[in-house]
Amino acid sequence: MSEYGMIFNRPDGSNMYNSAIDSWSQVGLVYINTDKSFAYDNTIFTNLVVTFWFVNVPPTTAKMLAPSFSAANGTIQFTRQGFDAYALILGR
Amino acid sequence: MSSGILIRNAGNSVLVSDAAPVLHFRELLTNASQVYYYDTYGGCRKWAYTFACPEFPVAFFKLSSAPTSILRTLDNGNGTWTIEVIVGGNGAAVPVSVPATPPELLIFTKPASATFGTDGWGMEVFDQSSNIVFSTKGRPLAVFGASSVLPPVPVNASDIYPPPGGPEGSLQSAYCTGDYTHDGSHAATMQATLFNSTGVTVVGSDVFCSATAIHQHERERGYTGETTSGSGCSRSTTYWQSLYWACYRSAVRLSGTQIEVGWALTEYDKFWSSYTNSFNGWSQSSNSTGRGAGGKPPLSNETINYNQSAMLFIDGAKYR
Numbered sequence: 193m194s195e196y197g198m199i200f201n202r203p204d205g206s207n208m209y210n211s212a213i214d215s216w217s218q219v220g221l222v223y224i225n226t227d228k229s230f231a232y233d234n235t236i237f238t239n240l241v242v243t244f245w246f247v248n249v250p251p252t253t254a255k256m257l258a259p260s261f262s263a264a265n266g267t268i269q270f271t272r273q274g275f276d277a278y279a280l281i282l283g284r
Numbered sequence: 285m286s287s288g289i290l291i292r293n294a295g296n297s298v299l300v301s302d303a304a305p306v307l308h309f310r311e312l313l314t315n316a317s318q319v320y321y322y323d324t325y326g327g328c329r330k331w332a333y334t335f336a337c338p339e340f341p342v343a344f345f346k347l348s349s350a351p352t353s354i355l356r357t358l359d360n361g362n363g364t365w366t367i368e369v370i371v372g373g374n375g376a377a378v379p380v381s382v383p384a385t386p387p388e389l390l391i392f393t394k395p396a397s398a399t400f401g402t403d404g405w406g407m408e409v410f411d412q413s414s415n416i417v418f419s420t421k422g423r424p425l426a427v428f429g430a431s432s433v434l435p436p437v438p439v440n441a442s443d444i445y446p447p448p449g450g451p452e453g454s455l456q457s458a459y460c461t462g463d464y465t466h467d468g469s470h471a472a473t474m475q476a477t478l479f480n481s482t483g484v485t486v487v488g489s490d491v492f493c494s495a496t497a498i499h500q501h502e503r504e505r506g507y508t509g510e511t512t513s514g515s516g517c518s519r520s521t522t523y524w525q526s527l528y529w530a531c532y533r534s535a536v537r538l539s540g541t542q543i544e545v546g547w548a549l550t551e552y553d554k555f556w557s558s559y560t561n562s563f564n565g566w567s568q569s570s571n572s573t574g575r576g577a578g579g580k581p582p583l584s585n586e587t588i589n590y591n592q593s594a595m596l597f598i599d600g601a602k603y604r
Contacts, residue, residue, distance in 0.1 A: 200406075200407070200420050203403070206601075206602075207602065208420065208423060208424070208426070208602060209420075209424060209426050209602075210426075213426075213428050213487060213599075216427040216430050216596070217306070218305065218306050218307055218425065221305075221307075221340065221342075221394075223340075241430045241431075241432060241594035241596075242594055243494060243495075243496060243593070243594045243595070243596060244496055244498060244593075245340075245342065245354070245357050245496055246356045246357060246496065247340075247356075247357050247358070247359055248356075248357075248358055248359055249356050254583070255500065255583060255584070255588060256356075256500065256588075256589075257588060257589065258498045258589040258591075258593075260591075278340055278342075278357075280307075280342060280596075282427060282430055282594075282596065
């Protein structure tokens, strides 16, 4: 257990959030229906992960190209590729 | 930031910021309809969860020893969504069977559509538009692990010999009839038995994962040949092709205390075609007859989206 940080417990005493363990924060949720960029504070978030959720894409019997992205200087640039997707961006 | 709130932990990680709305827990889904079940090449089940949610839902599935991932999310247009999940198996030395019940699914969404308690105490954070971005009345998404991963390098299927269903030496397209396990090496390499470690340390015994099946992979094995009937000036030759194929998506599983990423079967089938070329020596003529085809053609023999992809891990006990 960290000597400092933030812990939230439920009324029954069980843990809801512990800053010693849960160290990823949500930076943004972006709907990628076209090529687009997303700005974030790179002085706060120096490490990012991006996950994609496909929306209304073809069934498993068809090819599905995932969006691509690159991050530099506080901007994430998304390229759609062919199908709509949500991008969940986490940072720390 | 000139106003609002910014809380960091000892590692300088941002915990709560009014600039970043935190996803909150909405519901636990335990019921799903089975879209299909295959028992070939290790097997797989595809599940569909349909539920109401005013805003985009982010799903986490409960990890098991069977590789699992989220295939896609469908917006049904009436405030309901359908999330499709695939669960695979394999027949390795220590076989992985496909569970008969759907994995539990935890749904998270923006705070405005999350499930909040009625406690009159705790902590709430609002953005400059007075929208809730964090609340201890709800249950904020607490991610203990995130990893950018690649499934194992795809492997090629091995030859089938003798041909499925056909006696040795009499290869015919007609024999491409569905004995997918006829040859041991073929059946083994069409199964997804390889996994890579994600490097994530398991927290608790109730681990949920959010992983979208971005990586797509196909294996196939084709055979061609010809058989001749008749002789001399009156003969015919049949040229044939048989093709077995299977498609896979990346998927995650729990192996002891290790979280691994591999492949899960999603589709498989076979395809055959033939034509017969007849030769008449008296008239010095030939013509092609007897064209035929059957089965289901494959997609293309390739692996796409083979790039690092992020997977998120949470402790499900916080949301029960």
